[in-house]
Amino acid sequence: MAEFKTWSTFWYQEDYEIVEKGYKNKNTFEDIAKQLNENRKSKITERGQICALRSPGAVAHRLRIMGLISSEEVEEFYKTHRKKKAQKRSKGLDKERKLAFNRDGNKCVICGVEENLEFAHVVAYKDTRTNNHKEAITLCKKHHKMFDKKDKDTTVFIFQKMKEYYPEFENDYLFKYQYFKKYNMDKWCIVRKDMIPGKK
Numbered sequence: 001m002a003e004f005k006t007w008s009t010f011w012y013q014e015d016y017e018i019v020e021k022g023y024k025n026k027n028t029f030e031d032i033a034k035q036l037n038e039n040r041k042s043k044i045t046e047r048g049q050i051c052a053l054r055s056p057g058a059v060a061h062r063l064r065i066m067g068l069i070s071s072e073e074v075e076e077f078y079k080t081h082r083k084k085k086a087q088k089r090s091k092g093l094d095k096e097r098k099l100a101f102n103r104d105g106n107k108c109v110i111c112g113v114e115e116n117l118e119f120a121h122v123v124a125y126k127d128t129r130t131n132n133h134k135e136a137i138t139l140c141k142k143h144h145k146m147f148d149k150k151d152k153d154t155t156v157f158i159f160q161k162m163k164e165y166y167p168e169f170e171n172d173y174l175f176k177y178q179y180f181k182k183y184n185m186d187k188w189c190i191v192r193k194d195m196i197p198g199k200k
């Protein structure tokens with residue numbers, strides 16, 4: 001077993017072979033990462049080990065270490081990759097923003113300011129990967145910042161507001177996230193219950 005304990009951190013010979021083959025076939029770094037991860041995932045079932053998956057960026061860096069691409073090409077990759085990610089993130093945003101702003105009377109729900117309004121994800125974007133207005137609220141810059149810093153009063157207020165709007169917030173969403181406890185931080189956020197591991 002000892003031999004396999006390091007599987008998660010090492011780049012094994014077969015990893016290199018997959019990366020090199022993908023590169024020679026002119027596959028995208030995203031596709032190479034996918035191929036790599038399919039193989040790595042199969043190792044989990046086979047050996048009962050969890051192994052780290054590789055991102056397209058990790059593939060780019062590996063290709064540079066292997067001398068197949070230059071640092072400039074890695075940089076170039078990140079530029080496009082970031083752009084693609086941003087495009088994905090803004091998907092449907094205009095429409096959802098309008099719905100949220102209209103619902104909230106085109107003002108910050110906390111202080112009533114009507115200028116420079118922002119679309120704030122009530123449930124973190126990283127958890128949902130969507131821009132649903134039913135999980136978002138209209139805030140001014142200042143209150144958006146406070147909410148993002150997980151300020152308790154701001155978060156309680158927003159949670160109450162969402163409960164007024166949508167009855168499902170009562171049961172399907174939680175105000176506090178246990179995760180922060182282990183860092184001993186007094187931080188608060190709103191989560192969807194079905195996203196908490198073990199609470200499905």
Ligand SMILES: [Zn+2]
Pocket residue numbers: 108109110111112113139140141142143
């Ligand atoms: Zn405000």
